[in-house]
Amino acid sequence: MASAAFAVSSPAASAVAARSKARPAYSPPPQLLPILPPGLNISCVTAWWFVDARRCLGEEGARGGRDAAWGSRGRLANYAKNFGRVMMALAVDVSRFEGVPMAPPDPILGVSEAFKADTNDLKLNLGVGAYRTEELQPYVLNVVKKAEKLMLERGENKEYLPIEGLAAFNKATAELLFGADNPVIKQGLVATLQALSGTGSLRLAAAFIQRYFPEAKVIISSPTWGNHKNIFNDARVPWSEYRYYDPKTVGLDFEGMIADIEAAPEGSFVLLHGCAHNPTGIDPTPEQWEKIADVIQEKKHMPFFDVAYQGFASGSLDEDAFSVRLFVKRGMEVFVAQSYSKNLGLYAERIGAINVVCSAPEVADRVKSQLKRLARPMYSNPPIHGAKIVANVVGDPTMFGEWKQEMEQMAGRIKNVRQKLYDSLSAKDKSGKDWSFILRQIGMFSYTGLNKTQSDNMTDKWHVYMTKDGRISLAGLSLAKCDYLADAIIDSFHNVN
Ligand code: KET
Numbered sequence: 001m002a003s004a005a006f007a008v009s010s011p012a013a014s015a016v017a018a019r020s021k022a023r024p025a026y027s028p029p030p031q032l033l034p035i036l037p038p039g040l041n042i043s044c045v046t047a048w049w050f051v052d053a054r055r056c057l058g059e060e061g062a063r064g065g066r067d068a069a070w071g072s073r074g075r076l077a078n079y080a081k082n083f084g085r086v087m088m089a090l091a092v093d094v095s096r097f098e099g100v101p102m103a104p105p106d107p108i109l110g111v112s113e114a115f116k117a118d119t120n121d122l123k124l125n126l127g128v129g130a131y132r133t134e135e136l137q138p139y140v141l142n143v144v145k146k147a148e149k150l151m152l153e154r155g156e157n158k159e160y161l162p163i164e165g166l167a168a169f170n171k172a173t174a175e176l177l178f179g180a181d182n183p184v185i186k187q188g189l190v191a192t193l194q195a196l197s198g199t200g201s202l203r204l205a206a207a208f209i210q211r212y213f214p215e216a217k218v219i220i221s222s223p224t225w226g227n228h229k230n231i232f233n234d235a236r237v238p239w240s241e242y243r244y245y246d247p248k249t250v251g252l253d254f255e256g257m258i259a260d261i262e263a264a265p266e267g268s269f270v271l272l273h274g275c276a277h278n279p280t281g282i283d284p285t286p287e288q289w290e291k292i293a294d295v296i297q298e299k300k301h302m303p304f305f306d307v308a309y310q311g312f313a314s315g316s317l318d319e320d321a322f323s324v325r326l327f328v329k330r331g332m333e334v335f336v337a338q339s340y341s342k343n344l345g346l347y348a349e350r351i352g353a354i355n356v357v358c359s360a361p362e363v364a365d366r367v368k369s370q371l372k373r374l375a376r377p378m379y380s381n382p383p384i385h386g387a388k389i390v391a392n393v394v395g396d397p398t399m400f401g402e403w404k405q406e407m408e409q410m411a412g413r414i415k416n417v418r419q420k421l422y423d424s425l426s427a428k429d430k431s432g433k434d435w436s437f438i439l440r441q442i443g444m445f446s447y448t449g450l451n452k453t454q455s456d457n458m459t460d461k462w463h464v465y466m467t468k469d470g471r472i473s474l475a476g477l478s479l480a481k482c483d484y485l486a487d488a489i490i491d492s493f494h495n496v497n
Pocket of ligand 1: 108109127128129130196197198199200225227273278306307308338339340341347352
C-alpha cells in the first residue's frame with residue numbers, strides 16, 4: 001500500500017509517530033496515490049525535508065522553549081513531516097492546507113464545546129472556571145451594568161488607546177494589586193501595561209523573557225493551569241516543573257517545592273499562583289510564602305506571579321494580594337500578570353495587565369518601553385471597553401464598595417457549594433473515605449483526585465463535564481446539583497479504576 005510505503009519512508013517521521021500516539025497517522029491525499037512510484041518521489045521529498053529542516057534548525061536551533069521540551073530530533077522530525085506534506089500538496093496541486101493537521105480540542109475550553117453538544121437534561125458543565133448563578137446562568141455583575149450605563153450616557157468614544165492601554169486603568173490596576181500606598185507605586189517603580197486579560201499579559205511577559213533573558217528558564221508548578229505550558233512553548237521559553245501537589249496528603253508538597261526551586265539554575269523565573277492555585281486550590285500558608293521568598297531571593301530567581309483570582313479566593317482583594325505584596329515588600333523585582341475575567345466577570349472583555357516591579361524608576365521606564373515594543377506588532381493596542389469598566393468601578397468609591405460586596409457574594413456562593421458537596425459526599429459514601437480535602441481547597445476549583453478514566457466516566461455516564469486532570473469548577477455547580485454530583489463522584493471513584 002502506498003500509505004504504508006509512505007509511513008516508513010522517513011525514519012524521523014516514524015520516530016515522531018512512536019513518541020506521540022495522540023497525533024493522527026498521516027495518510028497521503030487520494031490524488032497522490034496513483035502518481036507516487038514508491039522509489040523516486042519519496043526519496044526526493046525526504047531529501048528536501050532534511051535540507052530545509054537543517055536550515056531551519058540552524059536559524060532557530062539554539063532558541064530552546066519547545067525544543068528543550070521536545071528535543072531537537074523530535075523537532076526535526078516534526079518539521080520534516082509538515083514540510084513534506086506541504087511539498088506534496090504543491091507537487092500534486094491539492095489543498096495548500098494539506099500540511100495542516102487537525103488540532104486536538106483544548107483541554108479546558110474544549111470541554112465547553114463538548115458540553116454544548118450534549119442533549120441530556122442532567123448535564124453539568126464543571127469544566128471552565130466561569131462563575132454561574134445558583135440557577136447555573138452566566139452572571140453580569142450589577143456594578144458592571146451600572147458602569148456601562150454611565151459610559152453610554154457619557155457617550156464615550158472608540159478611539160485607539162495608546163499601546164500601553166488606558167492610563168486610568170493602569171493606575172487603578174496597579175493600586176489594586178500592590179495597595180495604593182505601596183512605596184513601589186509612590187516611587188514610580190512599576191511598569192504597568194494593559195494587556196489582553198491574564199493570558200495576554202502572561203504571553204507578553206513570556207515574549208519579554210524570550211527577548212531579554214534568552215538563557216533563562218521558567219519553572220512552573222506541577223500541576224498548573226494547562227495554558228501556562230502552551231504560553232511558554234509558543235514564546236519559545238524553556239520551562240520545567242517544580243513539585244507542588246502531593247497526592248498522598250492531597251496537599252502541598254512544600255519540601256519538594258522548596259527543593260526544586262533551590263535546585264533551579266540561578267536567575268530562573270519562578271511562576272507562582274498569587275492565590276487560589278489552579279487546578280489544586282491549595283495555597284501556601286503565609287509562613288510558607290516567606291520561606292519561598294527566602295529561597296527565590298537567595299537564588300536570585302525572578303518571581304513571576306499569575307494573579308487571576310484576586311478577591312475570588314477569600315472574598316477580599318487585599319487578603320488575596322498577600323503573596324505578591326510580601327515579595328514586593330522585600331524590595332524584589334517581580335512580574336505580575338493580572339486578570340479581571342473572574343473577579344469582575346469580564347471574561348469576554350479581555351482585560352488584564354502585566355506589571356513589572358523594578359529597582360528604579362528609570363528601569364521601569366525602559367522595561368515599559370520594551371513591553372510596548374513587543375505589544376505593538378502583536379496586537380497594536382488593547383481594547384477600551386473593559387478598561388473603562390475597571391477604571392470607573394475602582395475609581396468611584398460607591399461602585400468600588402458595590403463590587404466588593406458582589407465579589408464577596410460570588411466567593412460566598414462557591415464556599416457554600418463546596419461545603420454542601422463535602423456534606424453530600426460524606427453522607428453518601430459509606431466507604432469511610434475522608435473527603436475533607438475539598439474543604440481545605442480554596443477558590444473556584446476542587447481537585448478531586450479522580451484520574452482520567454474516572455473523569456471520563458463522570459462525563460460519559462453522568463454527563464458531568466470536567467477537565468481530565470480531575471478538576472471541577474465549583475463556580476459551575478449549584479446547591480441543588482450537589483447530591484447528583486456526589487453520586488457521580490462516588491461511582492467514578494469506587495467503581496472505575
Ligand atoms: N491564569 C490562571 C491561573 C487561570 O486559571 C486563567 C484562566 C488565566 C490565567 C487566564 O484567564 P484570562 O481570561 O485570560 O484572564 N483560567 C480558566 C479559563 C481558561 O482556561 O482560559 C480555567 O482554568 O478554566
